[in-house]
Amino acid sequence: MDTDQAILAFSALAQSTRLEVFRLLMEHEPDGLPAGEVARRMGVPHNTMSTHLAILTRAGLIEAERQSRSIVYRAQLEAVRGLAGFLVKDCCGGRPELCAPLIADLSPCCSPQKPSSKEVAHG
Amino acid sequence: MDTDQAILAFSALAQSTRLEVFRLLMEHEPDGLPAGEVARRMGVPHNTMSTHLAILTRAGLIEAERQSRSIVYRAQLEAVRGLAGFLVKDCCGGRPELCAPLIADLSPCCSPQKPSSKEVAHG
DNA sequence: TCCGTATGTCGGGTAATATCGACATATGGA
DNA sequence: TCCATATGTCGATATTACCCGACATACGGA
Numbered sequence: 001m002d003t004d005q006a007i008l009a010f011s012a013l014a015q016s017t018r019l020e021v022f023r024l025l026m027e028h029e030p031d032g033l034p035a036g037e038v039a040r041r042m043g044v045p046h047n048t049m050s051t052h053l054a055i056l057t058r059a060g061l062i063e064a065e066r067q068s069r070s071i072v073y074r075a076q077l078e079a080v081r082g083l084a085g086f087l088v089k090d091c092c093g094g095r096p097e098l099c100a101p102l103i104a105d106l107s108p109c110c111s112p113q114k115p116s117s118k119e120v121a122h123g
Numbered sequence: 124m125d126t127d128q129a130i131l132a133f134s135a136l137a138q139s140t141r142l143e144v145f146r147l148l149m150e151h152e153p154d155g156l157p158a159g160e161v162a163r164r165m166g167v168p169h170n171t172m173s174t175h176l177a178i179l180t181r182a183g184l185i186e187a188e189r190q191s192r193s194i195v196y197r198a199q200l201e202a203v204r205g206l207a208g209f210l211v212k213d214c215c216g217g218r219p220e221l222c223a224p225l226i227a228d229l230s231p232c233c234s235p236q237k238p239s240s241k242e243v244a245h246g
Numbered sequence: 247t248c249c250g251t252a253t254g255t256c257g258g259g260t261a262a263t264a265t266c267g268a269c270a271t272a273t274g275g276a
Numbered sequence: 277t278c279c280a281t282a283t284g285t286c287g288a289t290a291t292t293a294c295c296c297g298a299c300a301t302a303c304g305g306a
Binding site: 047066 | 268
């Protein structure tokens with residue numbers, strides 16, 4: 001994930017419809033959803049959605065695959081990993097002491113064990 | 124970090140100058156840098172930079188503090204944490220199995236031990 | 247108070263983006 | 277081939293973002 005790619009990704013997610021689409025496709029991993037279904041669920045005209053999907057695709061956040069008459073879109077986990085890594089490593093830049101607490105905060109979120117009802121206390 | 128705040132943050136970072144400014148301020152944690160110094164280093168007019176700094180501030184990614192005649196800007200680590208968490212928890216939404224590998228990939232980046240020259244093999 | 251420095255705000259010109267109607271392309275079935 | 281479905285592309289318009297000159301505000305020193 002280089003800087004240009006990161007900017008594409010940030011830019012793609014900096015729009016409410018696209019952000020929701022991305023989340024929708026994340027929820028539907030690994031099956032994905034056809035373009036029309038995404039447009040229908042978001043209440044957006046199909047051509048507008050097509051543009052949004054193209055932008056997300058160009059950013060590498062989703063990927064298209066033709067399945068018969070439909071084109072199914074899927075979220076790209078690697079892109080999320082790359083973007084989160086960019087964010088975190090960015091702040092690391094030679095200073096892991098800054099970054100460690102960030103990682104520590106993320107880890108409980110997705111560990112197989114439940115986070116023992118402990119949330120981030122600091123607001 | 125709610126959706127609107129995330130969009131503000133993504134939007135703020137989706138611009139090359141602002142992204143670089145943010146990284147610059149990360150490098151200068153915890154001392155920060157005065158606005159004029161940031162503008163000078165980036166080779167950007169001070170008023171243009173002022174706007175960028177305001178956008179980053181509004182997104183919560185940096186914070187301003189007056190120090191005598193200067194206004195010193197500092198990166199907000201919590202914002203990075205929040206944004207990375209938003210990204211990751213976003214994909215977690217009930218499915219930690221998707222998220223675990225993302226965390227696993229981030230962890231070596233900032234651990235006190237060096238990552239043993241092992242990078243993400245998959246491109 | 248007056249001046250110089252540091253920063254923010256306003257205005258307008260230009261460029262980029264969002265949206266959507268209309269049309270084009272691609273697939274599968276008869 | 278013809279048709280219906282599914283999706284993408286083009287063109288126009290409205291909105292927003294970026295940039296920077298000019299002016300305004302805030303602070304410190306004399």
